[in-house]
Amino acid sequence: MARRTDVAELVAQALAGQPRAVARLISLVEDASPLLREVMAALAPHTGQAYVVGLTGPPGVGKSTSTSALVSAYRVLGKRVGVLAVDPSSPFSGGALLGDRIRMQDHATDPDVFIRSMASRGHLGGLAWATPQALRVLDAAGCDVVIVETVGVGQSEVEVASAADTTVVLLAPGMGDGIQAAKAGILEIGDVYVVNKADRDGAQTTARELNHMLSLGPSRDPDSWRPPILKTVASRGEGLDEVVEALEKHRAWMAANGTLDVRRQRRVRAEVEAIALAALRDRMAGPTGGRRADALAGRVADGSLDPYAAADELIAGLLRDPGADTAP
Amino acid sequence: MARRTDVAELVAQALAGQPRAVARLISLVEDASPLLREVMAALAPHTGQAYVVGLTGPPGVGKSTSTSALVSAYRVLGKRVGVLAVDPSSPFSGGALLGDRIRMQDHATDPDVFIRSMASRGHLGGLAWATPQALRVLDAAGCDVVIVETVGVGQSEVEVASAADTTVVLLAPGMGDGIQAAKAGILEIGDVYVVNKADRDGAQTTARELNHMLSLGPSRDPDSWRPPILKTVASRGEGLDEVVEALEKHRAWMAANGTLDVRRQRRVRAEVEAIALAALRDRMAGPTGGRRADALAGRVADGSLDPYAAADELIAGLLRDPGADTAP
Numbered sequence: 001m002a003r004r005t006d007v008a009e010l011v012a013q014a015l016a017g018q019p020r021a022v023a024r025l026i027s028l029v030e031d032a033s034p035l036l037r038e039v040m041a042a043l044a045p046h047t048g049q050a051y052v053v054g055l056t057g058p059p060g061v062g063k064s065t066s067t068s069a070l071v072s073a074y075r076v077l078g079k080r081v082g083v084l085a086v087d088p089s090s091p092f093s094g095g096a097l098l099g100d101r102i103r104m105q106d107h108a109t110d111p112d113v114f115i116r117s118m119a120s121r122g123h124l125g126g127l128a129w130a131t132p133q134a135l136r137v138l139d140a141a142g143c144d145v146v147i148v149e150t151v152g153v154g155q156s157e158v159e160v161a162s163a164a165d166t167t168v169v170l171l172a173p174g175m176g177d178g179i180q181a182a183k184a185g186i187l188e189i190g191d192v193y194v195v196n197k198a199d200r201d202g203a204q205t206t207a208r209e210l211n212h213m214l215s216l217g218p219s220r221d222p223d224s225w226r227p228p229i230l231k232t233v234a235s236r237g238e239g240l241d242e243v244v245e246a247l248e249k250h251r252a253w254m255a256a257n258g259t260l261d262v263r264r265q266r267r268v269r270a271e272v273e274a275i276a277l278a279a280l281r282d283r284m285a286g287p288t289g290g291r292r293a294d295a296l297a298g299r300v301a302d303g304s305l306d307p308y309a310a311a312d313e314l315i316a317g318l319l320r321d322p323g324a325d326t327a328p
Numbered sequence: 329m330a331r332r333t334d335v336a337e338l339v340a341q342a343l344a345g346q347p348r349a350v351a352r353l354i355s356l357v358e359d360a361s362p363l364l365r366e367v368m369a370a371l372a373p374h375t376g377q378a379y380v381v382g383l384t385g386p387p388g389v390g391k392s393t394s395t396s397a398l399v400s401a402y403r404v405l406g407k408r409v410g411v412l413a414v415d416p417s418s419p420f421s422g423g424a425l426l427g428d429r430i431r432m433q434d435h436a437t438d439p440d441v442f443i444r445s446m447a448s449r450g451h452l453g454g455l456a457w458a459t460p461q462a463l464r465v466l467d468a469a470g471c472d473v474v475i476v477e478t479v480g481v482g483q484s485e486v487e488v489a490s491a492a493d494t495t496v497v498l499l500a501p502g503m504g505d506g507i508q509a510a511k512a513g514i515l516e517i518g519d520v521y522v523v524n525k526a527d528r529d530g531a532q533t534t535a536r537e538l539n540h541m542l543s544l545g546p547s548r549d550p551d552s553w554r555p556p557i558l559k560t561v562a563s564r565g566e567g568l569d570e571v572v573e574a575l576e577k578h579r580a581w582m583a584a585n586g587t588l589d590v591r592r593q594r595r596v597r598a599e600v601e602a603i604a605l606a607a608l609r610d611r612m613a614g615p616t617g618g619r620r621a622d623a624l625a626g627r628v629a630d631g632s633l634d635p636y637a638a639a640d641e642l643i644a645g646l647l648r649d650p651g652a653d654t655a656p
Contacts, residue, residue: 037636044634133635261629268635269625273612275639280608284601297597301589306372307461307596308365311603319647 007035011042017080017142019114025137026116029130032278040133043140048264050082050139051251054164056150057186061172062196066234067149071107073240074145080112082138082146086127114138129278132163132271163267165260166191166250168243171210173202187213190227192246198231198239207231225253283318292317335363339370345408345470347442353465354444357458360606368461371468376592378410378467379579382492384478385514389500390524394562395477399435401568402473408440410466410474414455442466457606460491460599491595493588494519494578496571499538501530515541518555520574526559526567535559553581611646620645 013021028036055070057063067083074081107113118127118134131148138146148164169190193214195207207229214227228246232239254260283289296313299305341349356364383398385391395411402409435441446455446462459476466474476492497518521542523535535557542555556574560567582588611617624641627633 037634040636041634044628045631048629048631136635264629265622265625268629269621272624272628272635272638272642273609273621275635276612276642277605277609279639279643281601281605284604293597293601294593296600297593300372300600301376301593301596303373303376306365306369307464307600307603308368310600311607314600314604315607 007038008042011039014043014137014141015046017111019111022114022137022141023116026118026134029133029137030118032130036133040136043136046140047136048139050135050143050146051247052135052163052165052267053145053147053247054150054167055147055170056167056189057170057172059151061170062234063149063151063170066170066194066196066232066240067147068107069232069234069237069240070147070243071113072237073244075107075110075113077244079144080142081114082141082143083113083115084131084134084138084146084148085115085117086131086148086150114141114143128270129274132267132274135163136271163270165254165263166247168192168194168247170194170196171206172197173200173206191225191250192243193227193229194239194243195229195231196234199233203231223257225250280318284314289314289318335366336370339367342465342469343371343374345439347439350442350465350469351444354446354462357461357465358446360458364461368464371464374468375464376467378463378471378474379575380463380491380493380595381473381475381575382478382495383475383498384495384517385498385500387479389498390562391477391479391498394498394522394524394560394568395475396435397560397562397565397568398475398571399441400565401572403435403438403441405572407472408470409442410469410471411441411443411477412459412462412466412474413443413445413477414459442469442471456598457602460595460602463491464599491598493582493591494575496520496522496575498522498524499534500525501528501534519553519578520571521555521557522567522571523557523559524562527561531559551585553578608646612642617642617646 010021010024014025025039028039053070055063055067064085067085071081071083107115116134118130135146135148167189169186169192171186171193173195193210195203195210197203210229214229230239230242230246232243234240251260254263284293293314296305296310300307300310338349338352342353353367356367381398383391383395392413395413399409399411435443444462444466446458463474463476495517497514497520499514499521501523521538523531523538525531538557542557558567558570558574560571562568579588582591612621621642624633624638628635628638
């Protein structure tokens with residue numbers, strides 16, 4: 001009973017934009033709390049307003065600094081801004097990344113800026129499960145814009161980036177061969193490209209190479225979006241107004257032709273599927289499912305059953321006793 | 329018909345240890361081929377013999393060189409050896425890793441060594457789904473030992489490492505702060521620790537620090553396994569016999585007290601669950617499931633349904649029409 005009241009109160013406070021309540025709700029997401037079901041039901045009518053910007057790029061291009069500068073640029077326009085800094089390489093490097101976050105303290109006392117580092121705890125589908133729910137909290141808390149910052153070096157980041165309305169890919173001059181490899185994947189996901197540290201040697205070359213690589217992609221019809229390539233010096237706040245301008249232009253373009261709805265629908269579907277898969281995984285790992293899985297694994301281990309046939313039996317069992325493990 | 333014959337023939341050739349057939353079966357795993365069901369059914373009675381060694385560590389410690397040297401050490405003992413080099417950070421860095429693999433060419437002409445780089449294609453649960461099935465192919469092909477080499481920098485690698493009978497954690501002297509962070513996670517998964525590049529300054533310090541950190545872990549009862557810390561110079565093949573000795577000791581210890589069976593049962597259970605989850609995910613994404621998911625996502629997007637309630641409905645639909653999307 002006390003629990004129910006807590007959730008209702010917490011949700012009311014988060015909807016009113018109280019940072020501590022927002023932080024606690026995101027903690028519930030990180031912890032995969034059983035209270036989330038109630039939280040998300042209460043938040044649902046208040047979501048769908050935030051514009052979600054994904055910001056990704058290889059390590060060392062200045063993502064945190066750029067995020068912070070982008071927050072400043074949006075604050076000048078009076079927007080309430082949320083930041084989710086997602087670190088898929090955790091549990092190993094969480095500490096280091098947090099140290100990196102020092103520049104964010106520029107916004108530490110601004111009540112209209114919510115900043116949260118989030119790590120996958122390695123359960124329940126990880127970030128694909130947690131990120132959209134944390135976004136939902138920031139959305140319901142009245143954020144006009146939410147920036148999802150990820151390290152762009154792997155599959156999970158691509159998935160996270162695909163959860164955004166608009167994806168900004170950040171590069172920097174002179175990053176060596178590593179970036180060449182990274183670019184291949186990164187070229188497919190950017191709506192806006194930014195060459196940060198544009199005051200350094202090689203910025204022009206990087207922008208030119210990028211332009212060249214983008215031009216090699218599939219040919220675009222005249223109505224389609226052509227990703228702009230911008231230059232910034234985020235540490236001095238230079239060029240960020242142009243980034244905001246490009247983002248707003250992309251958003252307007254998407255809203256006009258229906259792409260925005262398509263992307264949001266896709267994001268919500270991925271969120272629902274991640275929750276459903278996590279629930280099915282829980283059911284498999286629960287007492288009944290677990291006993292069944294162990295028995296089947298024993299038969300596979302001794303060679304009398306193959307793993308596909310065992311998987312069929314595992315699923316058939318779930319279907320036979322759908323609620324067996326979910327009862328309290 | 330022709331297809332059935334191909335699979336049967338391919339399996340027969342792989343069981344006879346023909347490298348090209350082994351390679352093609354692992355390609356089927358990478359491609360998540362529908363033929364796998366038939367392949368795994370045919371392989372099942374011939375698996376369960378291989379000793380699986382996981383080898384992990386941060387980038388730059390000499391994993392490829394160590395794997396190659398370990399292969400040599402096992403070859404001296406007359407063992408048939410398989411290597412699965414797993415790269416979870418693909419699609420972005422696959423190319424680079426392959427370049428790294430040059431030392432493996434020492435074994436390129438040895439008919440009793442199977443080497444395969446494997447990347448997650450980002451579907452069907454990725455490496456958690458593919459790795460155990462690729463292992464199964466190498467096992468059935470008569471490998472006495474299979475070495476699974478992974479980059480130790482994230483959650484998925486920990487999962488892959490947990491699929492091994494014995495996990496070797498590789499470190500090197502003077503790797504800076506990055507390793508300090510990595511160590512925290514790595515300390516929980518190693519059965520054998522190896523400080524490679526032991527001819528370099530700082531090797532003794534690294535070994536001592538490691539010993540200290542391991543001693544801070546949960547206290548062990550006298551019967552439990554105490555992970556040894558060994559030193560190697562893999563590029564010159566030094567110290568590898570001692571690594572093989574430690575591995576055989578660990579295997580014997582596990583076999584004597586039942587740990588080996590427990591780990592294999594756990595590995596098989598994870599394999600079966602990964603296959604079942606991938607099948608459920610496929611079913612969700614199939615025509616019937618997809619229409620249902622889109623309709624639910626629309627209601628969540630407009631705020632009239634929360635994502636948990638939508639996930640419940642999605643699962644209920646799967647359970648109602650279990651076979652709807654799996655019929656040909």
